[in-house]
Amino acid sequence: MHFQSWSDFWAMGGYGLFVWLSFGITYALLVALIGYSHYQQRQFKRQLAQKLAREQRIKQYQEQTE
Amino acid sequence: MFKWLHPYAKPETVYHLCGRWYPWLMALALLLLLLGNIWGLAFTPPDYQQGDSYRIIHIHVPSAIMSMGSYSAMAIAAFIALVWQVKVAQWSVLAIAPIGAVYTAIALITGMAWGKPMWGTWWVWDARLTSELILLFLYLGVIALSGAFSDRQTGAKAASLLAVVGVINLPIIHFSVEWWNTLHQGASITKFAKPSIDPSMLWPLLISILAFKVLMLALLCLRLRTAILLNEQHRPWVKAMAGEE
Numbered sequence: 001m002h003f004q005s006w007s008d009f010w011a012m013g014g015y016g017l018f019v020w021l022s023f024g025i026t027y028a029l030l031v032a033l034i035g036y037s038h039y040q041q042r043q044f045k046r047q048l049a050q051k052l053a054r055e056q057r058i059k060q061y062q063e064q065t066e
Numbered sequence: 067m068f069k070w071l072h073p074y075a076k077p078e079t080v081y082h083l084c085g086r087w088y089p090w091l092m093a094l095a096l097l098l099l100l101l102g103n104i105w106g107l108a109f110t111p112p113d114y115q116q117g118d119s120y121r122i123i124h125i126h127v128p129s130a131i132m133s134m135g136s137y138s139a140m141a142i143a144a145f146i147a148l149v150w151q152v153k154v155a156q157w158s159v160l161a162i163a164p165i166g167a168v169y170t171a172i173a174l175i176t177g178m179a180w181g182k183p184m185w186g187t188w189w190v191w192d193a194r195l196t197s198e199l200i201l202l203f204l205y206l207g208v209i210a211l212s213g214a215f216s217d218r219q220t221g222a223k224a225a226s227l228l229a230v231v232g233v234i235n236l237p238i239i240h241f242s243v244e245w246w247n248t249l250h251q252g253a254s255i256t257k258f259a260k261p262s263i264d265p266s267m268l269w270p271l272l273i274s275i276l277a278f279k280v281l282m283l284a285l286l287c288l289r290l291r292t293a294i295l296l297n298e299q300h301r302p303w304v305k306a307m308a309g310e311e
Contacts (some may be wrong), residue, residue, distance in 0.1 A: 022176040040289075044295055
């Protein structure tokens with residue numbers, strides 16, 4: 001461990017603002033990308049399931065009325 | 067000779083393969099990222115000139131290297147899509163583009179936050195910074211172009227063409243620090259010589275680079291699966307699978 005204390009660690013030898021700004025933005029962007037990619041897939045799977053269920057219902061109805 | 071590759075061009079095979087690999091790749095990427103970054107932030111000595119500000123290197127260099135690595139991967143996929151009309155390659159181009167764009171944005175932003183204390187300015191219009199900014203515009207161009215046509219296939223083809231033409235920017239970025247006078251320092255590790263960085267700082271850096279690479283593959287798996295579902299939604303195998311879930 002290079003730093004003596006936690007406050008030393010957060011200060012980063014006086015460069016704390018720049019170091020933590022960089023790491024903060026990096027992790028925020030990565031989390032956003034991972035989250036959005038998951039959200040897109042879940043959303044599309046849900047839409048697809050709804051569409052297929054609807055097709056199924058229409059088919060059933062047509063068979064009943066024939 | 068390349069016959070063993072053929073099954074991997076089949077969307078259904080790729081969909082299941084990506085599904086199986088994704089959790090492992092993502093777990094490995096996060097593990098490596100934590101290991102490399104914590105090591106680099108707390109367990110390496112400070113730089114003799116730059117003090118603790120140099121620790122930004124542990125995200126700046128990995129994101130910059132992989133912003134170019136992702137572009138090469140995207141351009142190769144685009145070339146395969148254009149020449150051999152492989153559908154999965156076509157969808158990979160659009161799956162990689164947002165990942166590369168985010169990596170490029172990270173490289174630019176961390177570079178600015180490093181430049182301010184060391185160079186005294188957030189931004190200069192010099193060769194390395196400008197060519198990396200053009201890389202961001204190329205990624206955004208690929209994303210925008212793919213959505214600019216009412217027909218998805220036409221858009222994907224136009225985006226692939228732009229991706230292939232944009233490859234010219236990669237050597238420009240890499241050699242910009244040698245060809246022109248620039249504030250940016252020269253290469254420390256991506257050169258054909260002994261790395262000009264101490265091993266105690268090099269190891270966490272290499273781990274972080276690997277982390278960004280594995281994360282790119284993991285995200286590619288995730289995003290490619292969505293793209294395959296979107297483009298194959300009328301195929302029987304997708305309908306059969308959606309019915310089970």
